Amino acid sequence: MDLGIAGRVAVITGASAGIGLAIASELVANGVSVLIAARGAERLQHAEGQLREIPGAKVASIAIDVSTPEAATRIVSEAIEVFGSLDILVNNAGRAHAGGLLTSSEEDWQEMADVKLSSMRRICKAAIPHMQEQGWGRIVNMSSIGGIYPNPKLLISHVLSAAINNLTKSLALEVAADGILVNAIGVGAVATDNWARNMVPTVRSTRPEFAELSDDEVVARISAERTPIGRPGTPADIAAIAAFLCSDRNGFVTGDTIEASGGADRFM
Numbered sequence: 001m002d003l004g005i006a007g008r009v010a011v012i013t014g015a016s017a018g019i020g021l022a023i024a025s026e027l028v029a030n031g032v033s034v035l036i037a038a039r040g041a042e043r044l045q046h047a048e049g050q051l052r053e054i055p056g057a058k059v060a061s062i063a064i065d066v067s068t069p070e071a072a073t074r075i076v077s078e079a080i081e082v083f084g085s086l087d088i089l090v091n092n093a094g095r096a097h098a099g100g101l102l103t104s105s106e107e108d109w110q111e112m113a114d115v116k117l118s119s120m121r122r123i124c125k126a127a128i129p130h131m132q133e134q135g136w137g138r139i140v141n142m143s144s145i146g147g148i149y150p151n152p153k154l155l156i157s158h159v160l161s162a163a164i165n166n167l168t169k170s171l172a173l174e175v176a177a178d179g180i181l182v183n184a185i186g187v188g189a190v191a192t193d194n195w196a197r198n199m200v201p202t203v204r205s206t207r208p209e210f211a212e213l214s215d216d217e218v219v220a221r222i223s224a225e226r227t228p229i230g231r232p233g234t235p236a237d238i239a240a241i242a243a244f245l246c247s248d249r250n251g252f253v254t255g256d257t258i259e260a261s262g263g264a265d266r267f268m
């Protein structure tokens with residue numbers, strides 16, 4: 001399917017690894033000029049190099065922490081300066097936080113809210129006027145399946161995901177008449193570094209029978225148990241959905257949170 005977005009310009013946050021990098025690959029392969037953002041400069045440059053290998057690639061990068069108040073205007077200005085416009089925004093930066101209310105600190109709440117929710121609303125606010133000017137825009141916000149089916153083992157992440165889903169719905173209505181479609185993806189268990197770092201230790205702490213297994217084997221076992229399709233998701237699974245939502249082929253889906261979890265309502 002031709003996505004109809006060749007020549008468009010996209011910003012993707014958290015695109016030096018995992019889901020964000022897979023979305024960047026998908027959009028670059030469809031002729032989109034892509035600005036990728038993440039904190040770690042070395043991994044970001046490596047990702048940029050990987051994307052440049054795609055024939056016809058137009059890629060730039062910005063090493064930045066999206067949770068800082070000035071990040072939104074810096075990222076949007078960079079896209080306009082380098083590529084001349086901004087049509088597509090994928091708010092993907094972030095990570096999971098394992099634990100419940102009683103084990104979470106004030107700092108945990110602040111840090112997670114800054115990186116997921118505050119960055120998202122600030123970048124949307126900075127990007128939307130450019131999309132309004134041209135009467136076309138697509139925004140995809142990365143959420144979690146836990147925003148719909150909360151799991152107390154990931155309480156902060158899931159409270160924020162519910163807020164992201166709500167922001168997505170309200171914002172979609174606010175800009176619907178401007179040709180801008182805003183959606184979220186409720187991601188289930190997708191095997192990335194994020195999963196290994198944040199989930200595997202928690203799973204191990206409650207499942208002593210996994211002690212002898214490698215991290216990959218733990219992910220495979222827990223995914224088979226929890227996910228009706230019997231495997232964890234891949235970054236490419238999520239990228240295919242994001243690419244459609246960002247595309248010109250999507251003309252009628254807005255304000256939605258697409259459940260992308262292999263049928264699972266929880267993954268720990």
Ligand SMILES: NC(=O)c1ccc[n+]([C@@H]2O[C@H](COP(=O)([O-])OP(=O)(O)OC[C@H]3O[C@@H](n4cnc5c(N)ncnc54)[C@H](OP(=O)(O)O)[C@@H]3O)[C@@H](O)[C@H]2O)c1
Nearest residue numbers: 014016017018019038039040065066093094187190192194
């Ligand atoms: N994987 C899953 O199972 C799953 C499930 C539900 C939701 N999600 C959500 O999906 C998104 C992507 O997850 P993933 O699994 O692909 O994660 P990942 O493999 O850990 O990649 C995260 C990306 O975000 C960047 N990042 C993190 N904090 C940042 C910050 N403050 N500023 C700028 N960039 C930042 C990372 O680079 P640097 O560290 O160098 O900045 C990296 O490029 C996240 O928002 C996550 O919460 C994932």
